[in-house]
Amino acid sequence: MCGIFGFFSRSRAISKDALLSSLGALQHRGPDSGGVALFRGDASDWYPPQSLPEGEWHAVFAHRRLSIIDLSEAGSQPMSSGDCPGCIRRSGTVWIVYNGEIYNFREIRDELAAAGHVFHSRTDSEVIVHGYAEWGSDVVHRLRGMFAFGLLDRKRNRLVLARDRLGVKPLKYFFDGETLIFSSELKGLMNLVPRNIDYDGLNRFLTLKYIPSPRTIVAGIRKLLPGELAEYDLATGRMESRIYWKPEFSPKHDLSFDAAKERFRELLAQAVSMRTISDVPIGVYLSGGMDSSAIVAFLRKAGVGDINTFTIKFDRPGYDESAYAKTVASRFGTRHHEFQVPELTFDALREIISSLDEPFGDPSYIPTWFLSRFTSPHVKVVLSGDGGDEILGGYKRYFIYSRSRARAVLPAFEVPLIRRLAPEINKKSLSGRLQRISEELSLGYWGAYLLRFNGLSDSFKRSVMTDEAYRLMQPLSMEKLVSGFDESRGIRNTIERLVWIDLHTYLPDYILTKTDLGLMAHSVEGRNPLVDYRLVEFANRLRPEYKFRNGGKYILKGILEEYLPKEVIHRKKMGFSPPIKYWFRANLKMLQRIFSEEDFVSGDIFDLGSIHKVIDRFQSPEVNVSEQLWLMMVLELWRRAYRV
DSSP states (O other), X not given: OEEEEEEEESSOOEEHHHHHHHHHTTGGGOBSEEEEEEEETTEEEEEOXXXXXXXXXXXXXXXXXXXXXXXXXXXXXXXXXXXXXXXXXXXXXXXXXXXXXXXXXXXXXXXXXXXXXXOSSSOHHHHHHHHHHHHGGGGGGGOOEEEEEEEEETTTTEEXXXXXXXXXXXXXXXXXSSEEEEESSGGGTTTTSOOOBOHHHHHHHHHHSSOOXXXXXXXXXXXXXXXXXXXXXXXXXXXXXXXXXXXXXXXXXXXXXXXXXXXXXXXXXXXXXXXXXXXXXXXEEOOSSHHHHHHHHHHHHTTOOOOEEEEEEOSSTTTOOHHHHHHHXXXXXXXXXXXXXXXXXXXXXXXXXXXXXSOOOOTTHHHHHHHHHHHTTXXXXXXXXXXXXXXHTOOHHXXXXXXXXXXXXXXXXXXXXXXXXXXXXXXXXXHHHHHHHHHHHHHHHHHHHHGGGOOOOHHHHHHHBOHHHHHHSOOOOHHHHSTTGGGGGXXXXXXXXXXXXXXXXXXXXXXXXXXXXXXXXXXXXXXXXXXXXXXXXXXXXSXXXXXXXXXXXXHHHHHHTTTSOHHHHSSOOOOXXXXXXXXXXXXXHHHHHHTOTTTOOOTTTBOHHHHHHHHHHHTSTTOOOHHHHHHHHHHHHHHHHXXX
16 A cells, blocks of 8 residues: 655746645555656656655656565656666556555466566556556556556656545646646645635535545545546647446346345455455454354464454443453464553543545544554554445445435425525424424435435534624535436335445445545555455345345345354444543543634634533533534644644
């Protein structure tokens, strides 16, 4: 896993100091080594960062490396096609900076070698370079794994950016018609672009607790979409993009349940086995839930002997799943590690939020960050169960919304009388519930589904935001949130339409983003067998009753009955949220310190006096606004860290 960066401009140049600053901001993604390729005309020069000469450049690739496969110097990046023997990394017509893992790279390598390509390393990155030389940008169709890369075709004077199908790996970019800058994280771009808030991105964050692609919190910076490929012509300045993969739900497989179960088992076993490819130790994040337990079971079935498993403990009942994890670890004889989440101090909170790429409002990032920190001394690669709920209907909300079919035919409308009620911050009160219902109805059935994350309601925003900031935010719409939403109209099953939405929004920009950031903050690579695109494609085309019967994940439950105890398979889903309500109430001084007049930088967005009233109300047992306070706290501390 790595951090990548590129700068290409027809009108600007990047200095040594600015380049090293951007590369240094990605250090956590690749602490093992780094490299910089400088391009001038037909010439190219490769330097380790510490040897970079003084100067300014219009075309640059830069890379930070976390060594996982081929730990030798031959695996260093930026990497070239090596058009002459022995010139790998130093010259060539095709160059790459790449972040990810291609799990079928050995098969592709064999095919390319048979076609005459000569390889100088054992890396998957070199396979992409030669694959592009053979098939052009269509190489992405052959890649099975997670990836984000920038590829420079010097013969065609073209830059290619690509992101994997499900959006496991991130890629952010700035483009103004003259200059294209890209990076694995916003941190690599912040010193090169104006630091202005994107108010549409801000509204998405405050409403949904995350920012769906392609927007970000910073004006002018975009996320490359999952399954998107962009090509930039360096001569003309034109940039074009296309979606090379979309989740398809039809035609359905004509398989009996037993045949479908056996094929799903084969694909899952294959997905797990492929993700054991590594030259460094690997482990598993084990919650004791069905998905992570399935990964441990299939690792053991594949003959993997020494399995490290990691789980985290909370000291409050109702939040701690460690007993279930211990049961599974004992059953499969893993080397099990338990970690207690420590007290949330102000210094820890600042460090956690500073690790975020952009504001992220799910408090489960806290235990994710701590677990990754605890894991880092033990392994450099971990497998997780992310994605199982999204592809197999494992969330309770799917069934709640699918039963509300009558609302699907209701037109979107607003209730002016309710909108004129005084701002209400207690969502459980009659006024609060009426306002929430009014807001959901104004967005229609599918728009209301996107509000399930329960960020700040419109009423809450009006109560704590400045009038100017509130006016700058445009109302959210399905068209803005989900590009190509009309494509889901052909899906007849209501739950599958909800899954379609989550595959485009919640999974890549919420679940996978949280895991990537938490792990990479501590230089640990995450792998997600349940979002293997071959497995996802098969699951999407299963008959709905194979997936959604008896509360979801029906086919996986049937498979796991052979491996796991029933109390693991059929236990109530708990999630991964920490007890922030209790943490905050036990440490009101921390809240008051964060929202103090001396240090507050978000006065252009929030009215500080109104926030103090919310904190006062929060001291009443019947009012729980801990997650709303968390959202505002994240934004405030993130802006302090990055001066946005």
